Amino acid sequence: MSSAFFSPAFGVPAVDAPAESGPGGLEPVLFDPGDSGAGELGLVSRGGPSPEFELSLGFSDPDGAVDGVEDDGAVVDAGAFAGSGAVLAGAVLVGACVSLGGWSAVSLFAGADSAFRTFFVGSDPAARQTPVAIQGVGTFAELLCSALPMVNNPSEFPDRSPSYTVPGSRAIGTGSALYALASQNLPLIMIAIGTSDTFPLASIFRTATARGPASFFRGTFLSPGVICGRSSCAPAATTKIKQASNPVTTAHNEILQCRILEIFGSLESAVAAPDFVFSGEIPMKVNDKAPDFTLQDENEKEIALKDLRGKTVVLFFYPKANTPG
Amino acid sequence: MLLGISADTPKAQKKFKESQELPFTLLADADKKVAEAFGVMKEKNMYGKKVWGIARTTFVIGPDGKIQHIFEKVKPDGHAEEVLAYLKESPKGVD
Numbered sequence: 144m145s146s147a148f149f150s151p152a153f154g155v156p157a158v159d160a161p162a163e164s165g166p167g168g169l170e171p172v173l174f175d176p177g178d179s180g181a182g183e184l185g186l187v188s189r190g191g192p193s194p195e196f197e198l199s200l201g202f203s204d205p206d207g208a209v210d211g212v213e214d215d216g217a218v219v220d221a222g223a224f225a226g227s228g229a230v231l232a233g234a235v236l237v238g239a240c241v242s243l244g245g246w247s248a249v250s251l252f253a254g255a256d257s258a259f260r261t262f263f264v265g266s267d268p269a270a271r272q273t274p275v276a277i278q279g280v281g282t283f284a285e286l287l288c289s290a291l292p293m294v295n296n297p298s299e300f301p302d303r304s305p306s307y308t309v310p311g312s313r314a315i316g317t318g319s320a321l322y323a324l325a326s327q328n329l330p331l332i333m334i335a336i337g338t339s340d341t342f343p344l345a346s347i348f349r350t351a352t353a354r355g356p357a358s359f360f361r362g363t364f365l366s367p368g369v370i371c372g373r374s375s376c377a378p379a380a381t382t383k384i385k386q387a388s389n390p391v392t393t394a395h396n397e398i399l400q401c402r403i404l405e406i407f408g409s410l411e412s413a414v415a416a417p418d419f420v421f422s423g424e425i426p427m428k429v430n431d432k433a434p435d436f437t438l439q440d441e442n443e444k445e446i447a448l449k450d451l452r453g454k455t456v457v458l459f460f461y462p463k464a465n466t467p468g
Numbered sequence: 469m470l471l472g473i474s475a476d477t478p479k480a481q482k483k484f485k486e487s488q489e490l491p492f493t494l495l496a497d498a499d500k501k502v503a504e505a506f507g508v509m510k511e512k513n514m515y516g517k518k519v520w521g522i523a524r525t526t527f528v529i530g531p532d533g534k535i536q537h538i539f540e541k542v543k544p545d546g547h548a549e550e551v552l553a554y555l556k557e558s559p560k561g562v563d
Contacts, residue, residue, distance in 0.1 A: 429538060433529045434505035438473065438495040441482040446471070446495055452533055456469045457551055459526040459542070460508045463475040 433458075469493075475500050475522060526551055 433456075437447040448456065470492035476484065481494035495502075500522065503509050508525040524542035527535055528551070537554060539547070 429535050431535045433527065433533055433535050434502070435533075436497075436502040436505065438497055438502060439478045440496070441478050441485050441494045443478045446493065448529070449533070451469055451529075453531045454469050455531055455536070455555070456471060456529040457526060457555070458471045458473060458506075458529060459524070459539075459547075459551075460503055460506065460522050461472060461474050461524055461544075462522050 471495055473497050473502060475503065528554065 433448060435448050437445050440446050448458075471494075472481075472490070472492060473495040474481070475497055476494075477498055478496045481496055484490070485494050497503055500509065503522045506525070506527065508523050509521070523540070524544070524547075526539035526542055526547065528537040528539075530536040539551065539554075
């Protein structure tokens, strides 16, 4: 990666961050806005908008992105990052990332940079409405440890790519982009505090749902050496996430539920343990096997797709009555 | 076989079907499980507010149970013709 990839805001920490930093010997950064987090916040806040070329870097293969939802690849897609709480979350994220050295110089390039910037423009109403797509292709380990998280202009993102956020909540940053960040070396609490409320109040925690290709979540959260929300390349932290259950609906829609067992040590008593639901959802593609289902028709008669084998079925989804779309 | 699917209740769909005199079956996916399984849940903007709902999507599922064709971003108007045209061209035909 050429140094041109680093914005001025991240130049110093990016260069200083050891690319090969591994687990051990690194102290988890606890929440302390007065510490390095605030320092990095200052740096990032001064960053300003990214030049266009930065945003479009790494989007050289839009087709690959479409096909990237496979086991050996991951299209990571983040929802909107918005709300004033994002600034706080971002501050901690940046501080922890940089201080822990979990970000390699490579992975800190435009992707993370832009993701963070999105955090910090959270007060801008226009930005609030703009989903940020983070995209990385490679194995999960590459993605989390050394590959390039890419932030692209949403408009550039292929139509087929899912856009995932938390449905119907104020929560921000529950997209997989944050998981990717969190997986580096951060307690998953960073995801939980993605609300517009003030941290740290237990009341802000709520069940958050995030969606993304199952391969990403599977790779991230179910791989050896990975506890939910953390990657094996991350140093130990005080937050432990447990995969609580796996109520799989179909092979294409795996849902992992995670619960924070322990949060930040000293803050533990102040914070309720929230559940997270990670829902890996992959849009169907031609030649995929259609997920089977059994549903009631308008006469409450059960219709099962598998009973219709041998016939061509046209299945059209339409929005519920009196809803937009 | 033409199947419509939405998050409405069977009752609401019966009403809808009767009022519109729809010649096909409507399925009730109240908890949106099937919609999620097919990945048609999308975020939409409604008056600047984000809502999470079903995106109009049509799947043609072949006799082998595999997805044969997907119509995304379906517009209500003219879609039936579009699908019919596809099916006519499709060698497998439709029941």
